[in-house]
Amino acid sequence: MPDSVKINQSTIRLIKGDLTALDVEAFVFYARPDLALGSGFGNAISMRGGSTIKEELEKIGGIKSGEAVATAAGELKAGYIIHAAGPAFHEENIEGKLLITMENALKCAEEKGIKQLAFPPMGAGFFAVPLPVCAKVMIESIKRYLSGDTGIKEVIICAADNRDYKSFAVELAAID
Amino acid sequence: MTNKKRSHQAEVLIEGMAEKLNRQIVGSLVACVHCGNCTRSCHYVLTNPDDPTFAPAYKADRIRKIFKRHFDWTGRVFPWWVGAKSIFTVEELEELKDIVFGKCTNCRRCSINCPMGVDYATFNRMMRGLLVSVGIMPEGVAVVSKDQWEIGNQMGVLPEDYIDTIEWMSEEMQSELDDPTAVIPIDKMDADIVYTINPREVKYDPRTISDAGKIFHLAGENWTMPSEGWDMTNFGLFSGDDALGGAVAGRVYEKAKELRAKKIVISECGHGYRSTRCEGPNWAGMDVEIPMESSVITMLRYVREGRIKVDKTRNTKSYTFHDSCNNARSCGLFEEPRELLNLVVTDFREMYPNRSENYCCTGGGGAMSMSEYTPLRLKSAKIKADQLRETGAEVVVTSCHNCVDGLTDLIKHYKLGMEVTQLVNMESEVNKGSGFNVSIPRRSIALSSNDFK
Known part of the structure; x- marks a missing residue:
């Protein structure tokens, strides 16, 4: 199965790795509307990135579900973090809400002039978005966005383990 | 029929329950005859004897009534007769959360003491999972899971x-x-x-x-x-x-x-x-x-094969052994740690009851990460504290990190003055260098609930 697919002038690339340690222009953090970093990736952002990220988030205050906001990435290798608040815990219309969240995260990156953006499996895992749904919606959304007029040249999907990786590999292989 | 509107979370929980029901769980949900044997085995009941809401059969009925209302024909046809009742509001889900996370450590002591084979811990865990799937869980569970x-x-x-x-x-x-x-x-x-x-x-x-x-x-x-x-x-x-x-x-x-x-x-x-x-x-x-x-x-195995040598005569403190519920009750691992411990100490004092009948350290089932239930946990720990005190031992050995924390916490709370250690620490001390220098096992580091925040 391919680990990357070309869409117009852009690439979708699938990797297995450590999201918050990636040397990329920006990565997406699946946030809560109150923008608290919390545990998991939030803990890694706090530990590796330092306190300035939290301070910037506190100034922003919060976002609505489905929205995305960018902050600097402190001492992380990435330049920016896109904080996107998506659906969680089997709430109604997961697919529709995840699509909106994806679109807003991509637009937010575009507005910042970001050309390389990494995503985790959005909402899968702790937030209980079913992995097959997550993979299908994410690939569909990224494909649609990159098919349009965009400055984003590379979208990376960063799987935490083989379980995540396999689900995305199947969806990636299905791209025409 | 009620016209009460059901919350989305309750809808999802009931749908999820349909997927979780297997023969083991359904057997446990239908088999209870309310004989009361489970009440004598539960450390929460033994330390709260005047409160019937701690009884495993009572707690199980909070889950059982939902099962009966939606998945058992008797409950669908005669709900008033069999105590079947659905669940509707987020408040009701929160109440369930306090039962399945706060009033049970899934230790399975009631399960093995049930003459009908009701495995309450298994469907208590099922309900925990269903609540987690709709985002209703103690904060500590969320932090650690994420x-x-x-x-x-x-x-x-x-x-x-x-x-x-x-x-x-x-x-x-x-x-x-x-x-x-x-x-x-x-x-x-x-x-x-x-x-x-x-x-x-x-x-x-x-x-x-x-x-x-x-x-x-x-x-x-x-x-x-x-x-x-x-x-x-x-x-x-x-x-x-x-x-x-x-x-x-x-x-x-x-x-x-x-x-x-x-x-x-x-x-x-x-x-x-x-x-x-x-x-x-x-x-x-x-x-x-x-x-x-x-x-x-x-x-x-290393000791039996002579690959490492131990000298028990160098270690003369008094020791007892605490069986972890998951090791002993769920996996049958209770003779080997005793054999190993007896190879490295001279004064071993059995705790009663023990092995698969041992009481939970009361920090099991993730309880150490749920600080909102700490007072209840420590109250229920009295049964374990009494067990430990009766041994007269200076050191309690266990083969479980979670038990180390649970025991350390209750020993401090009940001022027992005992040390807690694990077999790996003891054996390593016994084997240190070539002269079998035995030193006192290190006291374990106490871990408070706040460490999970």
């Missing part, structure tokens, strides 16, 4: 910190043994043993890693530690989230396979042992061919 999903271990230890700690312990080991070959190998291919640990060891008690390392080294073991997939604990067991259980266990199995290790050895941890060795393959949906064993069995 760490394990996203960082790969339940204490959020970053990869660089894990590697740093292993390298540090490797240096300590070299220095202590004065042997440059005494190192902790990381990601060594084709090792006979891949050693997996609890993140608590990295974060709060790293000397247990070097203690184990010393034993492996002195035994001449061909061993390694993995750079990832090293956390053999599994919060999925506590939260009821089978997907988390499968993801975590899968990472351990896949890494061991990638390293072509011949065996996975699981450090002393009750729920880690049960999750990795017993439940994990089912959660992960994997055929796991690599054998797995507790480090207790590994250490005992």
